[in-house]
Amino acid sequence: MKDGAKPKSSAQAKRESTAAAETMDRTVDGIGTMSLESLQSDEQRLVLDTVAQVRKCGLESILALPQIVVCGDQSAGKSSVLEALTEIPFPRNDELCTRFATEIIMRRATVDSLTIRVIPDDTRSGEEKKSIEEFQASITDFSELPEIMDRAMEVMGIGKAGIQPSAFARDILSIEIEGPSRPQLTLVDLPGLIQNETKGVTKADVELVQEITDRYISQSRTICLAVVSATNDYANQGILSKVRKVDPDGERTLGIITKPDRLPAGSGTESAYIALARNEDIFFKLGWHVVKNRSFEEGSDSFLERNASEASYFRTSNFKCLPKESVGIDALRERLSRLLFEHVKQELPQLHSDLSQALEDSKTQLATLGDRRATAENCKEYLTRLSLDFHRVCAAANEGHYEGPSFRYNTNEVFSTHSRASVRRLRAIVQKMNAQFSHILHEYGHSYHIAKSDEPQTEVDLSIPVPSPAPKPVHLSRSQAFSWSVKWPTLAEAHVEEVADVCRQFLTNLLEDMCPKDIISRLWSLHFEEALKQRNNAASDELRRIVYDHKEYPINYNHYYTDTVRQRQKEREQGLLATAVENATSHTPITGCRSGHHTSTKIDIDSALDGFNPGSEPDMEKASCEEALDRLYAIYKVSQKTFIANITTQVVERHIVRGLEDIFSPIFVSKLSDADAQAIASEPASCKRQRDFFQDRIEKLKSGHTILRRVMKTMVL
Structure with a gap:
């Protein structure tokens, strides 16, 4: 679906249909897709073919796979960029914007074909999923695309403009194109971000579009093509804040500026966008790129005519000051070729590791469920x-x-x-x-x-x-x-x-x-x-x-009891002896010493012996209490040790552990x-469904694991 287009007249529709058919014919003849082939060298095809094979195993819902996502505000020109990149003539209607994520999957095959299906959102009920998954259509002529997409929208419950209960859907429209000259590549066009509610667009719709965009751009293996329109101040375009939030260093974001021809030549706005394209304002490590979309008057032009018009503009406009590799759709393809290849090549080892971990986790989950239990x-x-x-x-x-x-x-x-x-x-x-x-x-x-x-x-x-x-x-x-x-x-x-x-x-x-x-x-x-x-x-x-x-x-x-009693008595006797010795000690100054004050110390042994007599306590009650307390302390310590041993052995160990x-x-x-x-x-029915789910997941992961292991053995990453 295209952002921002007006209803077509029957003559215009006929011209577009004819042009679409011609494009499809050129594709079949191997003409008109040379620009697409420029996306990949032989080495790049090897790497990306590997990812395509892994994707074909059905692992999109299990692992984040490398892909290119075209995202931006509503009417920013996202769909036009995607259309120019893929050379697929999407239906045009100015009253409709992209109402769902459109996934373009290009695969190499011996025969040309185009298949459309709808991938239901996980929140759909089982009955809804079954009904949606039954929808599939194959065409050999792009002129049939509008009618097929209308049917797909009805399957998603969107219907015609102004009639549907919801203007947007979480489901994914999947367009799979195969052919001998097609590269292995996946591109995704997201619904445009909406800032405010409008007629036919509710608050829930606005939040849904935000959610869809966040889900895609937050995936670590996604290259974001953040599209901004030169017809609006880029500071007001929400996609920039979103991509900077999930990719703060700009490692996987490429800024795309569209509609530069709408700017007054020599104006301050044009200068600001040229500075932005030079990466002088909002910095992305991947930089910025400028493309010129087809104007309304050029709506029926072929892709060759579109590319010629764009090339002429960048030769004559003030944007000619930018490097050639930063302007035009052909340069964008070559740029994406390098970016995607390096990104995927870098991600392959971690992708292999994640896949292996997911496989082990799924095996563990399946093992936990055990065998079927019917009898x-x-x-x-x-x-x-x-x-x-x-x-x-x-x-x-x-x-x-x-x-x-x-x-x-x-x-x-x-x-x-x-x-x-x-x-x-x-x-x-x-x-x-x-x-x-x-x-x-x-x-x-x-x-x-x-x-x-x-x-x-x-x-x-x-x-x-x-x-x-x-x-x-x-x-x-x-x-x-x-x-x-x-x-x-x-x-x-x-x-x-x-x-x-x-x-x-x-x-x-x-x-x-x-x-x-x-x-x-x-x-x-x-x-x-x-x-x-x-x-x-x-x-x-x-x-x-x-x-x-x-x-x-x-x-x-x-014997610990008697030892403890004796130790307590000994400690008390030592105290008595120290007191007796101190009391029996006298200190006499020595006179006549030149070296300072000295004393002579003398201990009266008889007095010390009289003072130290453990059995000399005259207070019989106190002596009895002393002895009782000593024996009480000793038996307490013995009993404490015994009690601890009994609790830990006879209770904790014997009966608990x-x-x-x-x-x-x-x-x-x-x-x-x-x-x-x-x-x-x-076994409940839910357990059977879980087992089937994990068995299916394991088969997919095994296939993907085999593919990645094989390619990583033959490549120097």
């Missing part, structure tokens, strides 16, 4: 294979054997219970949590911190983080230590729950990696939920028994009834 036997076979994989990975995680792809996941993440990668390494994360539990119980497991003899009471250090179930111990002097309480059950219960949560998350992540969501939800509700509940209940019962045992009269055969892999094992699957197996693993 109870199919379901049991699927669950058996799934349980074997589950058992293997879960056991490895539990034993700390982190080998294989299951553990190569975001290994640079900070190790924590909030990291999916850390939770995958189950043994390591449980060990870390047990160590933290031990630390917390040592630091916060006691209600009171009892100072040693004569040790002053200190303030609590508020800079140390406190676990939520455990307030920091209250510091007491020994004289204040007359009561006792235990916070261990609360801390232990919190620790067991945290480990259970991590194990639950580990199992969830593992299932997400191995099977579809519908299988996860059914397997979890029918089996995992109850299995984990039983393990948690067993852990809670074990915890209660351990807590009960520790509340009873302590039974101890650990150990045997986690046996929750879902082949033994469990073998005991399932046919009805239960089907209830868990039966």
Whole structure:
């Protein structure tokens, strides 16, 4: 479709039809397409033929493939540029602009042909897609093109101007041209950007055109031909801000200036556009190019006449100051030849890498879906294979054997219970949590911190983080230590729950990696939920028994108890001895020394021995309290160590962690009834569609991968 054209008279239409037919004839005879052939050398054809073959595999929706996109504001002359580049006489109508993306696919073939079809947008319903995809038309004469395009518009739901509910469509009109002299090339003409709502164009239409343009130009492998019309101030043409946003360095944007002949010769506007063409204002690394479109009066001219008129203009106008390679449609083809070739050549290695990654991802997705599951036997076979994989990975995680792809996941993440990668390494994360539990119980497991003899009471250090179930111990002097309480059950219960949560998350992540969501939800509700509940209940019962045992009269055969009592007594005796020695020490000044003030130190041994007598405490109650506190501290430390060992071994390890892999094992699957197996693993219709989708995608990617691998072996990129 053309921007900005008026209705044609029957005579004009006839002339245009005749000219179109002549053009088609010249194409068949190998005449009139020499300019198209200039787009590629033999090496360029080899590279671009490769991309064309990959495109033919149907990979446009999977990978961003190299292409040229013609974009710009409404009536900027985009379609005229595309028409001149491809030498396809698009229908002209000044009342219509381009209402959809038009994809021109030129391919080399032994026979000339032109096929038109519509590619439905992904948002279409299945029924709409089927109806649209059924539309296809082939012609041998360009004069048939207007009627075919009208039919295509009706298929898209656009219809005639002023009648359609929506003025634009997300669908793509695909025009595929084949012939022995055609280059392998894809060009796309986008709807012109609209700044404001008008009669027949709604706000939704304006936003839709913006969305279509953004989708195309944001693709990293697209060369943007940003078209601006010299009849409008380029600062007001929105396409420039759009391409600069997605391509800030101008790496893949070529500016195109159209309609330079509409500018008054010698005017300031003409000078501004000449400066723009010189890349002196808005800078693109690919630069700018100027073309002269056919005027309204030249609408029926052939392409040869159009090119001759353009060449004459650039020889005589003020634009003749520009380099020849920056003006005219022929120079633009040669320029695009180099740009597209270098761009594609540069992108081929990354395209190959992206394709390989997409192939691996699709294979993984298909493997996750598994084989078809229509019968109870199919379901049991699927669950058996799934349980074997589950058992293997879960056991490895539990034993700390982190080998294989299951553990190569975001290994640079900070190790924590909030990291999916850390939770995958189950043994390591449980060990870390047990160590933290031990630390917390040592630091916060006691209600009171009892100072040693004569040790002053200190303030609590508020800079140390406190676990939520455990307030920091209250510091007491020994004289204040007359009561006792235990916070261990609360801390232990919190620790067991945290480990259970991590194990639950580990199992969830593992299932997400191995099977579809519908299988996860059914397997979890029918089996995992109850299995984990039983393990948690067993852990809670074990915890209660351990807590009960520790509340009873302590039974101890650990020499650590006597060692601790003796160490506490020793520390107290050392304090007494230091005090006694200090009290028995006297310092006498030495007179007559020339070198300064000196003293003579003397220790009264008898006095020191009298002062140091551990058993000389006259206050029997205080002495008894000292001894009781020493033994209380010692038995507390022994019990603390035992409690930590019991919680981590008898509760966490025995009931929460150990045997986690046996929750879902082949033994469990073998005991399932046919009805239960089907209830868990039966395949919904959506799963079948997904499998068909991935199988089709894999076949396309394999074909593309083969093509790229072959060409990259023979080329020096």
